[in-house]
Amino acid sequence: MKLLRNRWFGPAVLTVLLLLAPLLISTYSTMILSEILIMGLMAISFNLLLGYTGLLSFGQGAFFGLGGYCAALMLQAGYQNLFLLLLVGMLISLLAALVVGFFSVRLDEIFFAMITLGFGMLFFSVAHNWLDVTGGSDGLPVFVLPSLNLFGTELTFYDPLNMYYLVFSIVLVGVVLLWLIVHSPFGLILKAMRENKQRVSFVGGNVQLLRIVAFAISGAFTGLAGVLFCLFNSMATPEFMHWSFSAKPVIMSIIGGTGVFLGPLFGAGIFFLLEQVIILFTENWMLFLGIVLVPIVIFFPQGVFGTLRNKIFREGAK
Amino acid sequence: MSDVLRIENLGHSYGKFKVIEDISLSIGKGEMSALIGPNGAGKTTFYNAISGHFPPTKGKVFLNGEEITGLTSHKVVDKGMCRSFQITNIFSELTVLENVIAPLIIQRGKHFKIYGNIFKDKQIVDSAMQTLEQVGLSDRADQVVANLAYGDKRLVEMAIVLARKPSVVLLDEPTAGMNPEETENMIALIKKLATGSGTTFFITEHDMKVVFSLAEKIYVLHQGHLLAQGSPEQIRSNEQVQEAYLGRKVHA
Numbered sequence A: 001m002k003l004l005r006n007r008w009f010g011p012a013v014l015t016v017l018l019l020l021a022p023l024l025i026s027t028y029s030t031m032i033l034s035e036i037l038i039m040g041l042m043a044i045s046f047n048l049l050l051g052y053t054g055l056l057s058f059g060q061g062a063f064f065g066l067g068g069y070c071a072a073l074m075l076q077a078g079y080q081n082l083f084l085l086l087l088v089g090m091l092i093s094l095l096a097a098l099v100v101g102f103f104s105v106r107l108d109e110i111f112f113a114m115i116t117l118g119f120g121m122l123f124f125s126v127a128h129n130w131l132d133v134t135g136g137s138d139g140l141p142v143f144v145l146p147s148l149n150l151f152g153t154e155l156t157f158y159d160p161l162n163m164y165y166l167v168f169s170i171v172l173v174g175v176v177l178l179w180l181i182v183h184s185p186f187g188l189i190l191k192a193m194r195e196n197k198q199r200v201s202f203v204g205g206n207v208q209l210l211r212i213v214a215f216a217i218s219g220a221f222t223g224l225a226g227v228l229f230c231l232f233n234s235m236a237t238p239e240f241m242h243w244s245f246s247a248k249p250v251i252m253s254i255i256g257g258t259g260v261f262l263g264p265l266f267g268a269g270i271f272f273l274l275e276q277v278i279i280l281f282t283e284n285w286m287l288f289l290g291i292v293l294v295p296i297v298i299f300f301p302q303g304v305f306g307t308l309r310n311k312i313f314r315e316g317a318k
Numbered sequence B: 001m002s003d004v005l006r007i008e009n010l011g012h013s014y015g016k017f018k019v020i021e022d023i024s025l026s027i028g029k030g031e032m033s034a035l036i037g038p039n040g041a042g043k044t045t046f047y048n049a050i051s052g053h054f055p056p057t058k059g060k061v062f063l064n065g066e067e068i069t070g071l072t073s074h075k076v077v078d079k080g081m082c083r084s085f086q087i088t089n090i091f092s093e094l095t096v097l098e099n100v101i102a103p104l105i106i107q108r109g110k111h112f113k114i115y116g117n118i119f120k121d122k123q124i125v126d127s128a129m130q131t132l133e134q135v136g137l138s139d140r141a142d143q144v145v146a147n148l149a150y151g152d153k154r155l156v157e158m159a160i161v162l163a164r165k166p167s168v169v170l171l172d173e174p175t176a177g178m179n180p181e182e183t184e185n186m187i188a189l190i191k192k193l194a195t196g197s198g199t200t201f202f203i204t205e206h207d208m209k210v211v212f213s214l215a216e217k218i219y220v221l222h223q224g225h226l227l228a229q230g231s232p233e234q235i236r237s238n239e240q241v242q243e244a245y246l247g248r249k250v251h252a
C-alpha cells in the first residue's frame, strides 16, 4: 500500500509495462495499443482544458485533423524529416487554436462547447470539400513513411512494432511536457480559473488571454497526436475532424476521470477495450458504449481511474 | 493631491434604474473609512463600478492620482486596488497556500511561465506565508479551502486580497454571514491590519456597530446619494442621518 501511494510508483510501472507490452501481446493488440496511446495524448491535451481550465472544447478534432493533414501534405511533397513533421504539425495546430481560441474563450460552459463545435464543423467541411488539397472524403494517403536514423541504423516504421515504439516515445515526451505545464505556475493559474475565473480577474489575471494560451497549448499537443495518427494510419481523412471524433476525448476523459492527470489516458484504454469486446458481439458498438457509459458515470463520479485513485489515497490517510 | 482614492460625481444605472448618483469623495493614504447604508442602498454597485466589475455610467475614478475609470478588473488590480466580495469569492478546490500564491504569481508576471515549481520559489512562498500569518491561517496552509469553516473561508479571501500588498483594499461587508464571535475577530483583524500599515482600507457595512468601532471616517449612502460624511462622532450627531435611518438606535 505504501508503495502504491508513492507518486512516482504508478507512472514508473506504467512506463515499464508499456515498454514491454509489445513483446507479450499480438501484433494486432500492439496496433490497438498504439492507437490507445495516440488517443490518450489527445485526451490528456483535451483535459488540459476540461479538467484544469474548466473549458469543455467540442472541437478538438479540428486540431487533430490539422496535424494529420499537415503531415500527409508534407510527406506527399517529399518532406521526410520526422521531427520537422512533428514540429510543423504542432505549430500549425497551435496557430489555428490561437485563432479559434481568440473567438471562443469569451464564452463559457455550453456556449463555449457550442462555438468550438461550430469551428470543428467548419474545419471538417473544408477538409471534406476542398478536393484539390485534401482529397475530399477519400482523404490523403501517405505512401512513404519517414524513417529515423538512430545511432547509425536506419529505422523504418512500416513494421507495427517500430511504429509502436515511435508512438510510445513521442507520446511519452508529449505527456511529460503536459505534466510539466500542469504543475507550472501557469498550471496553477489554470486551476484557479477553473475554480473561479472572476477571482483570477480580481487578483490581476487577464482571463481571456490566459484561456487563449491554454487553448493554443491544448491545440498544439492535439495536433501532435494528429501527426502521429496520420503516420500510424498512413492516411489523413476528414473523419479526424468530424464532430464524432471530437467527442472521443470528451468521453475518454469522463470515463477515466478529469481530475487526475493520467485519467484520460486510462479512459482511452477503457474506451478501446470496450470497443474490442463489444465488437465481438455486435456491429452497433456506439449503442452499447452508451449503455456502458451510463453506469460508469453514475458509479465512478470522478471517472474510473479518479475514483479508484481516491480510494487508494484515502485508505492510506486513515 | 495626496489622495489615494478620489471619486468624482460617480453614478450608475441598471437600464433606467439609477442606483447611485453623484457620489464624490476622496480618501487619504492609510485612512480607514467605511461606506454605510441599509441593504439595497447601492454599496455593492458602487464597489463594482469603481473596481472594474463594470464601468460606471457616469463620473470618474482616480487611484493614486491616475484615472482608472472604466478599466477592467485585472487592470485595476495592477494599479494597486484589490477587493473582497460580499459573497465569498475564493478558489474552493485549491489549498489555502495556493489561494494566496495565485495572486503573487500574477503580480510577479509568472502566470505565463509553463515550467518550474512555484513552491520552490522562496520569495513567493515566504510572501504568501507572511500574508497567511497576518490573517491567522498559516497553520492551515496545506488544507483544501472547501473543507474550512465559513469564517475561515472569509479569512482566505482576506489573504487573497492582501497578498499583492495593494495600496487600497476594498472590503464589501467583510462580516456578512458571520456569527458574533467571528464578527468580533474580523473587526479585530481589520483594525490590526489597518494600523500603521500605510494601506488604505475602505469597507462597506450595513451593521452600524461594526462601522463605529472601526472607521475613522464614515460615508453614509442613502437612496443612492451620499447623505453625509465625517468622523464617527459627526455622523452620530448628524441630524439628517438620524432622521434618515440611524434614528432610534443612536438616541437609545
Ligand SMILES: Nc1ncnc2c1ncn2[C@@H]1O[C@H](COP(=O)(O)OP(=O)(O)O)[C@@H](O)[C@H]1O
Residues within 6 Å of the ligand: B014, B019, B037, B038, B039, B040, B041, B042, B043, B044, B045, B046
Ligand atoms: N445587476 C443588477 N441589475 C439590476 N439591478 C440591480 C443589480 N444589482 C443590484 N441591483 C439593484 O440595485 C440596488 C442596489 O443594490 P446593491 O448595490 O447590491 O446594494 P447594497 O450592496 O447596498 O445592498 C438594489 O435595489 C438592487 O436590487
Ligand SMILES: [Mg+2]
Residues within 6 Å of the ligand: B043, B044, B045, B086, B173
Ligand atoms: Mg451589497
